[in-house]
Amino acid sequence: DGGITQSPKYLFRKEGQNVTLSCEQNLNHDAMYWYRQDPGQGLRLIYYSQIVNDFQKGDIAEGYSVSREKKESFPLTVTSAQKNPTAFYLCASSIPSSSGEINQPQHFGDGTRLSIL
Amino acid sequence: LAKTTQPISMDSYEGQEVNITCSHNNIATNDYITWYQQFPSQGPRFIIQGYKTKVTNEVASLFIPADRKSSTLSLPRVSLSDTAVYYCLVGDGSGSARQLTFGSGTQLTVLP
Numbered sequence: 001d002g003g004i005t006q007s008p009k010y011l012f013r014k015e016g017q018n019v020t021l022s023c024e025q026n027l028n029h030d031a032m033y034w035y036r037q038d039p040g041q042g043l044r045l046i047y048y049s050q051i052v053n054d055f056q057k058g059d060i061a062e063g064y065s066v067s068r069e070k071k072e073s074f075p076l077t078v079t080s081a082q083k084n085p086t087a088f089y090l091c092a093s094s095i096p097s098s099s100g101e102i103n104q105p106q107h108f109g110d111g112t113r114l115s116i117l
Numbered sequence: 118l119a120k121t122t123q124p125i126s127m128d129s130y131e132g133q134e135v136n137i138t139c140s141h142n143n144i145a146t147n148d149y150i151t152w153y154q155q156f157p158s159q160g161p162r163f164i165i166q167g168y169k170t171k172v173t174n175e176v177a178s179l180f181i182p183a184d185r186k187s188s189t190l191s192l193p194r195v196s197l198s199d200t201a202v203y204y205c206l207v208g209d210g211s212g213s214a215r216q217l218t219f220g221s222g223t224q225l226t227v228l229p
Contacts, residue, residue: 004160040221090161092160105163108160108161108162109160
């Protein structure tokens with residue numbers, strides 16, 4: 001079955017440490033996204049990528065970095081500059097529309113829950 | 118920046134029809150309205166998408182008035198397994214995902 005795989009499901013970070021969250025998709029989608037979700041809140045966009053080797057900042061990109069070297073992979077690094085990284089992180093993918101708009105339905109993974117030790 | 122407003126929570130009983138309304142007063146001409154369902158500790162799941170009038174699929178209907186400033190997700194004959202958070206999502210009209218925000222959603226609780 002096609003889908004999005006996020007790993008690990010749970011992750012712990014020490015103060016001052018960078019950690020990388022994995023996101024892999026076999027849906028052959030061009031567009032991929034990273035969101036952050038805090039308890040009782042909606043999803044906020046961190047980064048998105050509409051094509052390989054290209055990505056754009058979302059509304060809360062500070063303290064995060066991404067790469068998009070392969071179509072199927074979009075890893076997210078939570079750097080030590082992110083002072084409040086404890087959250088539920090969700091990766092998604094979609095077929096981009098011909099105009100690049102973001103109206104296409106997104107397919108989500110089951111998330112990685114990051115906590116600070 | 119397109120902003121959506123939904124009720125924070127709703128309760129219903131099994132077998133009833135549930136309507137969840139979302140207001141999006143600043144929706145742009147080229148934006149679609151998309152609804153997602155999210156269970157605890159899972160990613161959201163796409164339910165339905167529409168641009169205007171009415172859209173129906175096997176799980177829900179979406180009603181959009183002519184001015185498109187609101188939309189209503191209709192779930193027929195809900196069951197306990199429909200207890201979840203429901204989000205409506207509208208693009209900001211810029212053609213960019215930069216300001217994409219799901220909002221806080223509506224917690225639907227289905228009671229036996």
